[in-house]
Amino acid sequence: MTAQTTTRAPGAAGERESRHAPLILTVFGLYARGEHNWLSVASVISLMADLGVESRAVRSSVSRMKRREVLRGERHEGVAGYSLADSTLQTLAEGDVRIFRQARASREDGWVLVVFSVPESEREKRHALRTALTRLGFGTAASGVWIAPGHLAAETRRTLERRGLSAYVDIFTGDHVAFGELREKVRSWWDLDELTAMYADFLDRYRPVLDAVTRREPRPLEAFRTYVPMLTQWRRMPYRDPGLPLELLPPEWNGVAAAELFDRLNTLLRAPAEAHAAELFRTRR
Template identity: 50%
Template structure:
């Protein structure tokens, strides 16, 4: 299945990867240059920036040189900071680390908020234990709290931390709480798209130490844009509770090796002065 990298998603990925290194403001002209490298045209960049501004994720801010630009809002920085804890290397939780439970009740007169609440919990990687009872690994507590507070949904939810005490084995319960087949398919799709790029870069390294900045930037940004969604579909469930052929560890290894090989090399392309060669 062909992968879709939307301009809006790529802009968020760009800011997450490189836009927090300085004060964070990127000139509009630079956004257009950097997105052109991954196939996005200037009108799409401008319209996507406008939508992100309306959503409160980007705010107008002059760059150090005085050019018109955009920086991340405080909410967007919090979202990206929370995302870092999922996206970049971390130890997979153990079954004994426990769970966070979100128990919610929304009045019928506000049922639209019930839909938003379910969508956000699903987007955070929660599984459904029972109607109105959602579950995730305990390490997601802080991010869940930030998200519910930001969206003004906290009054409808109680959060708990605890352990699963039965009656079914926890691995069987996990298979009910999450659609593991669908999650495994997403890992397989990531591997099909980005494992060949890793192999190609590793083969090149056998004959040359050179890592062309624009190529590194392009392959890294596309891989990160794909990968950053996966730790939300798959919230990092304990390995002991997953099928033995689970592809998640392999896809995480592919991303982390691409990150180690390409991220810093790609930064040279991001930092390139306007008008510079290469």
């Protein structure tokens, strides 16, 4: 039933850690917030072991996440552990809306444009801006001009302010009034082929899982081993795909089927996976 991907494939240590960090962040996002924003080191290692990740790799990845200020080291009653940094908590809270309740834009929502200019002496800010806008799901209309559906305007403003990038940008909202076919414009602004491939991979991997889960209710450990990697793979997609209006997308856009599959698996797997984690926390108190 499980579609868990192995994390012990050969490769450089840095590459393995880069694969482990998203899983660790998913675990913290799902379970630390319900545990007063703290998980013991032992609990993290146990949960990641259930996902096939060795303790040494977990410790190394967590240390790197701490250096990047994604996590903070904290001791509770003498027990070593980690909490989510304030900025990470805010990012995850905003991400919850995208991942679990993403809105589909309509043409009536219009568009939000971000226009930016960054001095050559601050190239790192230019990279940070492009990274932030890509994560928000923006497409590129022209050099220094990025575009997204209008319903993302408020989130865009909050994100750029939080990251200290607002001094470099102007944000506009409006409608496309002329010229050219908007459907073709959308295809040039976003890499729809890449998005289609991402959704196709998710559908191929997890449709058999849904069939298995529908036939037999998974045990908590099985559900955990499937749910955490599934959510980790899925949570990238609502950021790459900003919920473009369906009428501007190719016919039978597979993002709709992928979102429906995610919703069903989330409904079926979330509670038993959480039960597995909760039982582990009880035994380690």
